[in-house]
Amino acid sequence: MIAMSRSSEDWDRNDDKHSDSISSSTGLLNERTSESRVASLRKYIGLRLLFEGFLVFSLFITLVSIAHNPKAAKASSYGPTLPRKDVIFGNTAGLGPDLDYEDPEMLRNATRMREIHRHWHSLFPSGRGYVAVSENEEFDVLHPPFKMDNVFEKGDLYEGHIMAVYHQLHCLSIIMTAMGTSREEWAMLPIYKLEHRTHCVEYLRQSILCSADTTLEGETGAWATSTGWGQTHSCVDFDALTEFANERAIWNLTERLLPDSFDPLKVHGTNETH
Numbered sequence: 001m002i003a004m005s006r007s008s009e010d011w012d013r014n015d016d017k018h019s020d021s022i023s024s025s026t027g028l029l030n031e032r033t034s035e036s037r038v039a040s041l042r043k044y045i046g047l048r049l050l051f052e053g054f055l056v057f058s059l060f061i062t063l064v065s066i067a068h069n070p071k072a073a074k075a076s077s078y079g080p081t082l083p084r085k086d087v088i089f090g091n092t093a094g095l096g097p098d099l100d101y102e103d104p105e106m107l108r109n110a111t112r113m114r115e116i117h118r119h120w121h122s123l124f125p126s127g128r129g130y131v132a133v134s135e136n137e138e139f140d141v142l143h144p145p146f147k148m149d150n151v152f153e154k155g156d157l158y159e160g161h162i163m164a165v166y167h168q169l170h171c172l173s174i175i176m177t178a179m180g181t182s183r184e185e186w187a188m189l190p191i192y193k194l195e196h197r198t199h200c201v202e203y204l205r206q207s208i209l210c211s212a213d214t215t216l217e218g219e220t221g222a223w224a225t226s227t228g229w230g231q232t233h234s235c236v237d238f239d240a241l242t243e244f245a246n247e248r249a250i251w252n253l254t255e256r257l258l259p260d261s262f263d264p265l266k267v268h269g270t271n272e273t274h
Contacts, residue, residue, distance in 0.1 A: 077139040080244055083237040090229030095238055096123045107180050120173045125242050127249025129166025160250035168207050171200030
């Protein structure tokens with residue numbers, strides 16, 4: 001009986017020792033797990049700080065680069081960026097002097113066509129859109145200027161670019177003045193004149209799609225006789241455009257026109273008026 005009692009006591013003592021051993025092991029395991037988590041957290045925080053530091057450094061370098069190169073802060077611009085203004089289509093306010101630029105009568109009356117065409121001349125600046133620019137502009141100049149000699153007299157020399165808006169306007173005026181031409185008359189024209197007009201059609205097609213005016217047109221209200229009239233568009237300020245072109249003009253054509261033989265690409269033997 002005494003032996004059984006001792007065995008029971010020994011069992012209890014062994015059980016207590018085993019429990020203490022398990023508790024000690026469990027505590028050690030928990031302590032190691034906790035240390036591992038702390039180490040992982042420190043590693044994560046370190047990597048996060050390193051990454052954020054890299055972002056701040058990259059942003060700093062970008063800002064410094066922009067400060068030293070203003071062009072980098074803007075989208076690609078291959079000509080001057082001018083002020084804009086809202087213009088209601090259907091009248092001439094904001095888009096040139098208050099003159100007639102179209103009239104149905106011009107399609108059947110040559111005299112009226114010439115009158116309208118003279119009005120179009122008022123849309124051009126003094127240099128007809130030919131300008132001089134420097135290497136230190138706020139925009140990129142991708143192509144070298146035209147080199148034009150013997151323009152007005154033998155031995156003269158001019159260098160300059162033409163602003164695309166005035167090339168486009170020139171092309172539209174060429175097409176306008178040809179609107180009364182019959183097919184029989186077209187057949188009598190030399191090929192270079194036909195090529196000039198078809199070039200203008202394609203040039204204007206590409207220009208329209210390039211500029212892509214995305215104004216949303218809707219009900220025309222009081223202008224209901226023609227779709228598109230009465231709609232407000234955001235347009236380049238005509239006065240600012242003219243001012244820039246006049247300030248940079250390479251010549252003054254206020255009192256004279258370019259010779260009929262003039263062509264900036266030196267295509268000789270033509271008789272076009274620019």
